Amino acid sequence: MQEPSAAIIKAWGRLIRAERTVVGRIEAELKSAGFPSLHWYDVLLELKRGPDGRLTPREIEAAVLFEQYNLSRLLDRMEAEGLVRRIPFPGDKRRQLVEITEAGRSLQERMWPVYGGAISRFFGEKLGEKEAGQLSGLLLKLLQAENT
Template sequence: MQEPSAAVIKAWGRLIRTQRALVGRIEAELKSAGFPTLHWYDVLLELKRGPEGRLTPREIEEAVLFEQYNLSRLLDRMEAEGLVRRIPYPGDKRRQLVEITQEGRALQWRMWGVYSAAINRFIAAKLTEKEAGQLATLLLKLMQD
């Protein structure tokens, strides 16, 4: 098996460092505005997009790339805050759906104001539209099997 080239190793390192740095900066922006973490935003957004604002915990897990044990604890906290509610799955009492509440929709919308401004500041201000498109294409290429 051939070793990865120096350019590939450099790209890998920069990809990981960039992801960590950007997420950290965006998390800091949300925190300074008094909002919870990106995980909360991601769950609320996926629920908002779901049919009737509902998804199974498994569907949420697949959409946001959480481990099940982390998601369960997060949903517990979000439910305690009144952002989501668990409801029985139609026709199967062993399963449940998670539904976004009006409070959850409102929080997701307020968070988006800070989140979108951070995306503009940390990404859009540094890349042209063409470069952003190229980066998106390259990242998609890496995600494909």
Template sequence: MQEPPSEPSASVIRAWGRLIRAERTVVGRIEAELKSAGFPSLHWYDVLLELKRGPEGRLTPREIEEAVLFEQYNLSRLLDRMEKEGLVRRIPFPGDKRRQLIEITEEGKALQWRMWSVYAAAINRFISAKLTDNEAGQLSALMLKLIQE
């Protein structure tokens, strides 16, 4: 019979709760800033940024899924909406008609750029104003430890 796992310490449990609350709070505030400026959600920005970074502004849906910072289960519907808005287009994958590439349009690049001004200001307001560069570096290093296998 296997022994039950040991209980996490109180400080580990507190860190876990604060990590989740911090993520929800900061993302919620940034989303509110984007919405009040008349922009779509942070998910749209994330997809547009990754496409802009991709070779020739193109990625496969799988590459987008691996790159974005949000849950991918709604990515197909999100891409449909973005395509209707003229921000991305689907193009055939060279040599494989069953696959496709998603390509950012000029309108998509322009939206990503306009959204960045609001997003960057929100990052400054909700993170830079509260952490020194040294503290942000420490936090970044700690978060990296959590996401590494």
């Protein structure tokens, strides 16, 4: 195995620090506006996009932008808040679907202006359209590498 070059190590470190910094700033914006974490928004958005506002827990795991090891506990908290509900999977009582409620839809819609504004402020204002396209292409190469 070849050792990574200094340029690769520097890029790796900056990628990790950039992700932590930007996500931390976005989380702080949501918190200061009185909203729950970005994870809640992410789950609600994916459910909203799902057929009839429903997905299996496994489908949620595949779609969200965060580590999934806490998803079950997160869904428990969201269900207790009335944002989602678990319903039986048609034809298979061993499985379940998670469904977004009207309260969940409302929360996701109220969170978006804060989240979208934070994306613009902490990310979009730092990059031009061309740079954003280039970065997106480079990150896609990394994502596609996981499938090889």
